[in-house]
Each structure stands twice: as C-alpha cells, then as structure tokens.
Amino acid sequence: MDEETWELRLYVAGQTTKSMLALANLKSYCERHLKGRYQLEVIDLLVNPQLAEGDQILAIPTLVRKVPSPIRKIIGDLSNQERVLVGLDIRAIGHS
Incomplete structure (x- = not known):
C-alpha cells in the first residue's frame, strides 16, 4: 500500500462555529x-x-x-463522517 503523505487544506473565514466544527471533525477523521x-x-x-x-x-x-x-473538494462542516471519508477516498485506509 502506498504510504504517501496526504496534503489537506481547510479553507475557513474566521473563527466561526461552522469553521471550528469543520476543523475539529477533520482532525478527528485524520x-x-x-x-x-x-x-x-x-x-x-x-x-x-x-x-x-x-x-x-x-x-x-x-x-x-x-x-x-486527483484533487477533491468537500464543502461544509464535515459533520457527516461517511460523506467525508468517501469524498476523500479514505474508505480502504487502515483496513489492510
């Protein structure tokens, strides 16, 4: 399995509740x-x-x-874990 480092960017606009929730969700999944x-x-x-x-x-x-x-984008607070994992194509990682 390829062990390259994933590069993720989270674009936010200030310290809004939605931005902070997206960051917390993303860190948890990662x-x-x-x-x-x-x-x-x-x-x-x-x-x-x-x-x-x-x-x-x-x-x-x-x-x-x-x-x-390829580059992938997900918009929103990232609270739907399944959507995020599928969107980023993380499904198979960690199950080998």
Whole structure:
C-alpha cells in the first residue's frame, strides 16, 4: 500500500462555529484514519483572501485534498463522517 503523505487544506473565514466544527471533525477523521500520514493546512480567507483563487474556493468551509491526486473538494462542516471519508477516498485506509 502506498504510504504517501496526504496534503489537506481547510479553507475557513474566521473563527466561526461552522469553521471550528469543520476543523475539529477533520482532525478527528485524520487522526483515526491517516495518523502520522497527513499534513493539514488551515487557510483563513479573512486573513488571506487571495488564496481562495488558487483552489477555486466558492464556499466556506471547504476542504481540499491536494495529495494524493486527483484533487477533491468537500464543502461544509464535515459533520457527516461517511460523506467525508468517501469524498476523500479514505474508505480502504487502515483496513489492510
């Protein structure tokens, strides 16, 4: 199984309840399914609005999986674990 490091970016707009919930949910999933094999970058678009353009961010919060390719995006607070795991294609990890 490929052991590359996953690169994830979470785009938020300030310390809103929805943004904080998305971050907490994401950290929980990553620790459970990608422990020691992920990099998480949180980008606050209130601080760096120009960074939204690169990943074509249209809604907040948005999670972008940069690596492994292809790039995948999930919009929302990430509270639906199954949707997040399927969306990121994490289903099979940790079950080998």
